[in-house]
Amino acid sequence: MTEPLLELRRVAFGYPERLVLRDLDLRLEVGERLALIGANGSGKTTLLHLLVGLKRPTAGAVVAFGDVRETEAAFLPVRRRVGLLFQDADDQLFCPTVIEDVAFGPLNLGLSPAQARAVAEETLAMLGLDGYAGRITHRLSGGEKRLVSLATVLAMHPEVLLLDEPTSGLDEATEQRLIDHLADLPQTMLFVTHDQDLVTRLATRILRLKEGRLHEIANPSRMPIKGLHLVGRGHPCPELRRPVTTAQIRDERDTGEGAGPRAASVASGG
């Protein structure tokens, strides 16, 4: 087995009011696209923050690129190699204009202003955001902020992507384009999501965070997963696609059971 890029070893983490993660192990291997799912408040965002040192475990160890990391200084090189898309775009974007936000990372990596601008423009174009360079960041819509936030991460060309709900707030067409784009990226990634379509199309492995621990979800048939939203086109949902016959509806009405008003309106074309 190769050495994982990022690893949590028997990690525990608690806020003053509650223990969120307990005795948790995680290995993110090269080339994986790991989906992290779980109920609201189960600790997914907390786990991502531990991986880049924005929070420190109360027990256990965070290992990045082969080294145990404990101090702020030890995490600095990690943050150059690992891009984190925050759940809240307002945590990611802080410059007056889009181009300044997207060029900020490349500038920090030592590129000249002209080079950083070129990388930023290229990244915006890649995400279908041509013409956004001069836009005022805080006036963008929620979905636009999501995409610009992703541009700020991708412009740094990190080796690993940690994406906290990358498709939240996007319309269906934009969501599908984004998934297509993520599928083409070469980076190892760990993404937190409630989006079934994102998981189905992208994940090479699925972990559910529940009661502070990770549970591997085997999903060889790529069927809908409990707790995820069915959004987007092309999700595998045979139950919804199965035609409902008039006889079936009549039987169900007679017995008072069955598919309910929605199925009836589908069958009648209403």
Ligand SMILES: Nc1ncnc2c1ncn2[C@@H]1O[C@H](COP(=O)(O)OP(=O)(O)OP(=O)(O)O)[C@@H](O)[C@H]1O
């Ligand atoms: N700074 C904080 N202080 C106290 N409690 C916090 C803090 N941040 C998060 N929590 C709590 O820790 C728990 C885990 O939060 P976290 O944001 O990691 O969950 P999540 O799985 O990402 O949730 P969601 O799916 O809703 O985004 C929640 O109960 C949350 O209220």
